[in-house]
Amino acid sequence: MRILVASYTFEPVISPRAFRWGAIVRQWLAAGHEVDVVTARVDGAPDIEQQGPLTIHRCGYARRSTGATQPSQNGAASSGSSVRQSLKRATVPIQSIVAKGWRSLRWPDYASGWYLPACRQALQLTADTRYDAMVTVSHPFTSHLVGLRVHRRCALPWIVDIGDPFSFSTEMPLNNVRLYRPFNLAAERKVFSRASKVVVTNDRTREIYAQTFPGISIDRISTIGPMIDVSAIEEVRGESPWSDEGDVVRLVFAGNLFNPVRRPKEFLAWMQKVSFAWQQRGGPALHWHVFGDNPESLESVSPELPGQDRFHFHGRVKRDEVATYLQHADVLLNCGNTTDYQLASKIVEYMALSKPIINVTFNRNDPVIGTLSGYRNHINAWWDDEPGDDVLDFIDRSARARERFRAVDSSLVASYGAAAIAGAYERLIA
Template sequence: MNILIVNYHYPPTVGAHAYRWAQLAQLWAKQGHSVTVLTSVVKGASTRENRDGVNIIRIGNIARSAGQGAQGNTKAQGNLISLSKKFLISTMRTSYRFLYWPDGLWYWLPAALLGLYRLRRNKYDLVVSYSPTFTAHLATLIYRKLFPRQCANWVADYGDPFSVSDTMPPNNLKLYRKLNYAAERSVVTNADCSVFTTNQTLSAYKEKFGIFNAVVLPHLVDISTFYAGPPLLESSDTAGIISLVYVGGFHKGIREPGAMLSFFEQLVKCYPNCFALNIYGPSNGCDFSTCKPPIYYHGAVSRATAIELIKKADCLVNIDNSNCVMVPSKLVEYIATGRPIVNFNGDAGVIDIMAKYGKTDMVVEIGSVVSDDDIHRVASFILNKGAKIASWDEVSRVLIEHDISSVGESYIRLGS
């Protein structure tokens, strides 16, 4: 099968949007499919290369950094020139965000169109466009209308919602809400199939757009990459102290650290010299200035480092999304380790995948209201489960629908 993936995000850039499609592209290439990825230019990366059997074409006039974009620790400058410069930049940024469409990566649309035009002589059995950025969908929509015979099956895949999202608006909704709706209606009605990672997201789209062809293909994971065996508490530099690890980004109004930090501050007061919480991931404006030992904020880390961190943790910590129909992809990676999980519920209550893993007795749930009994309940869970791990068979049963081979085959069937 000849497959084309149109996705602004692809390694060496980091993030879940890049990882999902790198894993699928490499899987399909190993299976003998011809896979081409049309993606954005990256500083230091070749504009054309074959990596792991995948043909990669990077195109665009604005090269992005391959780094994770962690916030640096900069000292404030108090002089008048510096303050004036900051004010000017802030004003320009506000004006820019007021006007751009469809999202902050709008400038990739001409490049994506040019890249697709250059590929017009190739006939693809399956074309997958991935949002964010929505410009990938727009470019593929135009390509499909201009060269319908070259695009036998078009799948519009959603990592994040577009017009149905008020919590994470992609642009100025006061200015563009109707345009967002019209553009997305055109995408979902012209694509052969739209793909979402959760039933909740699909339901939100069906409610807004009515009947169109769509399926749910969940977050994927290669269990063998994450499952690593029991934690080695006795070999820790802080012997006897259970290491809890949170890995992932934060987003204001959706996934904020406040409840987690408050809870662990109470926990370590009640149980001194028992626990340490290490937090990794971009803050995205969330405040970690109050963190003090044994609670540590380390900032963003690379993908490889993140995998090693969650594999070596004694216990993992998760914060569910609130005000958002999406589920973080890292949950299936957490579960794949077999580690116990301390889970802070969002406004949707216990989500399905966590409920399944909870049947192995490897999850403790924390609601929005916390009592002293909750502190002791969670402490007891961590102390009892900190050196334990779910079996390979238990993890495999929980993640059977998320296995990378199963998800990959489901996409291939969409192109058959």
């Protein structure tokens, strides 16, 4: 088969959807399919990249960052760079006002400027090439509007893949819902009505969509869960990355902390409560390592920790780097969502490492609780509770065991492996 994929994010961008679809595409290539990907332009990547039967077409008016944290440069700045920095600081208030105004008016989301270039690229490809199917990936929702435009021109079998809901997501909306809510519902309803299949990551999202669009058959909506990219995990077997010395317990969180879907202040406050309770036991220092993209400086909102306990905020780093930290952690941390319809994709990667997991929950119906139910080495902790002996004993046992990653559990691979997930999408196309 020859498949067209439209996704605003794709490799080498650091994002869950880019990771997922990069792995799925590699599986399709291994199965003998040809794939063209239309995505946004990225710093350091060519506009057209050929990788055998895969062609990546990057388009748009501006290049976006891959998202990796850049190391700071030491040394004195030149006078020219100092002037540029001064001018940049002086224009920050104006830029902030303009950006805020634009955010209140843009539709459907932050990728709206990519819509026209992506449509031109996708329509040109469909005019020149006969495709067997098209897949569009969100978020952002703009990718599906590109698919809608293409589908009007040529009625390809069309798979709409939804990472996060669009029209009914009020906790973290992608546009001004007070202004655009009717447009959001109408646009997503039209996408659903045209799509051959719609894919979501959990059954709760599927149920809500069936209620939101009662005219759309629920049979058209499929659930394909999160994915483990086994090769990405097993290829990373580096030496221990820890620079801190001494007898410490290392607890690692990897993910984004965006309010209000996740609550960074409350999550850090829970860590503080654990540290104070742990200190009463006289155990080794707890070092809390946080990786990921955050809208505000976590250092500015982090509470004081007792004794030798420490926070380490690493920001967004390359995937293989954070994988090394995860493999050498004593305990993995998950910060649950406040919603009951969003499933953190990284939870199955945590499970694949066979590490102890503490799931800090903010919603009693968080789908992560169900996903972890068959995983023996975990504990759920409600964010507002005082840490009990169950949590402290769990940390103590985990620190003593110091379990190291060896291989991904074959039963997890059968359910969540890249081959299984890619096969599930392929069956929807066939």
